[in-house]
Amino acid sequence: MRKKIVAGNWKMNKNFEEGLALTSEIINIAKDELKNQAILVINPPFIHLNSLQKLIPQNSNIRLGSQNCYHQKSGAFTGETSVDMLKSVGVQYTIIGHSERREYFNETSEQLAQKTKLLLEVGITPIFCCGESLTIRESGKHLEYVAQQITESLFDLSTEDIQKIVIAYEPIWAIGTGKTASSAQAQEMHAYLRTHIAHTYTQEIAENISILYGGSCNPQNAKELFACADIDGGLIGGASLKSRDFITIAQSF
Ligand code: PGA
Numbered sequence: 001m002r003k004k005i006v007a008g009n010w011k012m013n014k015n016f017e018e019g020l021a022l023t024s025e026i027i028n029i030a031k032d033e034l035k036n037q038a039i040l041v042i043n044p045p046f047i048h049l050n051s052l053q054k055l056i057p058q059n060s061n062i063r064l065g066s067q068n069c070y071h072q073k074s075g076a077f078t079g080e081t082s083v084d085m086l087k088s089v090g091v092q093y094t095i096i097g098h099s100e101r102r103e104y105f106n107e108t109s110e111q112l113a114q115k116t117k118l119l120l121e122v123g124i125t126p127i128f129c130c131g132e133s134l135t136i137r138e139s140g141k142h143l144e145y146v147a148q149q150i151t152e153s154l155f156d157l158s159t160e161d162i163q164k165i166v167i168a169y170e171p172i173w174a175i176g177t178g179k180t181a182s183s184a185q186a187q188e189m190h191a192y193l194r195t196h197i198a199h200t201y202t203q204e205i206a207e208n209i210s211i212l213y214g215g216s217c218n219p220q221n222a223k224e225l226f227a228c229a230d231i232d233g234g235l236i237g238g239a240s241l242k243s244r245d246f247i248t249i250a251q252s253f
Pocket of ligand 1: 009170174175176177178214215216217235236237238239
């Protein structure tokens with residue numbers, strides 16, 4: 001059965017003290033109140049990873065993730081962070097291809113394919129983001145567009161490796177806007193992507209891949225979204241910065 005995952009994308013928020021406080025709160029509330037088997041992934045800025053890792057109890061369902069990695073293994077790439085470095089501080093998940101990175105840092109499908117391979121080589125689970133702009137949705141071509149993003153970056157993977165990927169569908173028009181996709185819109189996309197994966201690989205493989213929804217997911221709408229057959233959790237931005245909201249979302253399965 002595929003995993004239920006709620007991943008918090010802190011983006012460029014929280015200084016060190018604030019990051020420590022937020023992580024401690026999440027750990028404590030989850031320990032006392034989280035009754036399901038959901039995996040919680042905390043994705044703070046790189047600079048906090050090493051310290052926050054030390055707070056996370058070994059036997060908990062909380063995992064450490066990063067928001068990015070570089071697409072080359074090592075070398076003269078000033079300011080970048082490699083998958084080996086991430087692995088060495090206990091990172092287990094890495095978000096790649098977030099729409100903010102695609103847009104502001106010109107990340108390409110090819111670079112994302114490289115990142116995916118490097119992450120899998122060191123045993124880190126990629127959380128591969130995809131999603132369409134409002135213009136594309138209004139053109140009616142959103143399903144094909146997002147399927148194409150997945151094809152371009154992931155479909156070179158072997159049948160074994162594709163099953164190690166987590167996909168996060170995040171319509172750009174819903175990110176940070178307070179405008180969530182309806183559960184019907186999200187379910188339609190998730191089901192379409194699963195079928196798309198099944199056509200290239202197999203139905204069984206497609207059934208094993210967790211597909212998360214992201215974009216203004218919050219404690220009020222998470223239950224309805226997570227109740228959909230093909231939605232396996234969420235990638236949470238704004239609401240992941242408040243421990244209580246983040247845990248309430250994780251309790252929504
Ligand atoms: P949001 O961000 O929840 O604040 O809309 C989601 C994301 O960008 O991952």
